[in-house]
Amino acid sequence: MTPAHTPDDRLARALQAASGIDFVGARLNSVGGGCINRTLEVQAGHRTYFLKLNDAAALPMFEAEADGLTALAACDAFRVPRPLAWGATDSEAFLLLEHVQLRPLASAEDGRRFAAALVELHRNTDERFGWTRDNYIGATPQHNTLHDGWARFLVECRLVPQLQLARAKGYAGALGRDADKLLERIPSLFLDYRPRASLLHGDLWNGNAAIAADGTPVIFDPAVYRGDRDADLAMSELFGGFPSAFYAAYRNAWPPADGYELRKTLYNLYHILNHLNLFGRGYLGQAERMMRTLAAALLR
Missing domain, CATH: 3.30.200.20 (Phosphorylase Kinase; domain 1)
Structure with a gap:
């Protein structure tokens, strides 16, 4: 200090x-x-x-x-x-x-408490996806125009703006010529899966989560909106992840539906593209791999 x-x-x-x-x-x-x-x-x-x-x-x-x-x-x-x-x-x-005195999530009990709190947050639902105002994901403007459908919101307010930024920064070729076709196919992932519009933290990596001195789970630095709860769960697996007890407790309380692994890649693509746009080429390879995974599943 x-x-x-x-x-x-x-x-x-x-x-x-x-x-x-x-x-x-x-x-x-x-x-x-x-x-x-x-x-x-x-x-x-x-x-x-x-x-x-x-x-x-x-x-x-x-x-x-x-x-x-x-x-x-x-x-x-x-x-x-x-x-x-x-x-x-x-x-x-x-x-x-x-000011809140904080410590990192470390123990199994920390993970279980955090999972119980996140389930409670995600059970706060509404009819529409998005938020009442735009906000930011890191330093990048985040569009939150209210939508009745999750897939359309995901494409128009999350992936399209990040891909447009990436193209403006010269990454269009590296991300593949099939990006637009991929966006067209994303609604097919949600024909049988209809997520609720849960209240989300929106930027839930382990750097934005902690435990207070009395053991209470704490969250901060949000990018709030209403969306598929799996988007929070997916991001929690990026950049170091949470204690394994957190995932076990969350899934025991409210298991993700079939297809979560592919949705996780889709939802985390948004964050990796954002890191590419904010911090540069070091995230390009990861973005390319995620695009290829999604293309293999959706462009067959």
Whole structure:
């Protein structure tokens, strides 16, 4: 952790105006864990807060995050850091959050508790897929136009925008000439499988999940929308995964329908394409392999 410092006058005034908390003499300590925002612990009086900072143009991203956190908290399945204030100075956007002492999921009991909470979250369903506003997946805009059908939402609001970005960045040839044909065939996966429109975290890898000091499961950094619950479950298997007890407990409580393995590849293609678009060619090979797997199943 870097040495503590105080917020500049503009930021201190903006934080106080937005939150009603006195930030005179507050101490900021930089913390790691993010590649998009600057993250800090704030000591103000006898209280500790968590602060995210970015360029002023990033305010819509923080507004969307506050919306997602509020929606997840309303479900009451997980502990969710409360958004306390957000806004911007002429140079910096900020999001002030409740500080929660966290530790990684590690034990079998952690996994079982997290699974029970996720099942409860996913049982919060509605009639339509999408969300009441667009938001962000990482730093990429995420389209959430409400749809009556899951397959159409998945194609139009998830895969098409990422493939368009990838093409603009010069990856069209590597991803294959069959990409458009593949998109046309995706609805065939859902002729007999009709998922509910569950409330989803939307970016559920192990870096956005933790356990509070009292053992309560915690989620944060959401990209909320309503969709197939398998999309959350699939992403949980990316980038290190969760404890094996989590998967056993979730599947015991609410087993995925047949065909999950292929749907997992489809849903995680969205995230790998996003990483390709955000972070570059290092994710191209994985995206190509996933496209080939889907093409082998859908373009026979």
